[in-house]
Amino acid sequence: MEQLELRQAGSQLAELMEKAARGEDVVITREDGAAFRIVPLHLRQPYPKFGSAKGLIEMRDDFDEPLTDFKDYEK
Secondary structure: OEEEEHHHHHHOHHHHHHHHHOOOOEEEEOOOOOEEEEOOOOOOOOOOOOOOOOOOOOOOOOOOOOOHHHHHHOO
16 A cells, blocks of 8 residues: 655656556545545446457357247247
């Protein structure tokens, strides 16, 4: 856990944010003894990348053939 005073943290904010993003605990303290933790907020859900499942899904040759279980429902 990294703990800094507010004066030190101001000049290292970008570095402290990177540490918090990697999962490290970062705590900033004030002169009055109050402490604050920097935590990352994941506001956007990861979106699947187009083509990321390529080669993982296979379709059978008879995929679009009528199902025998539904013959009673045919017109």
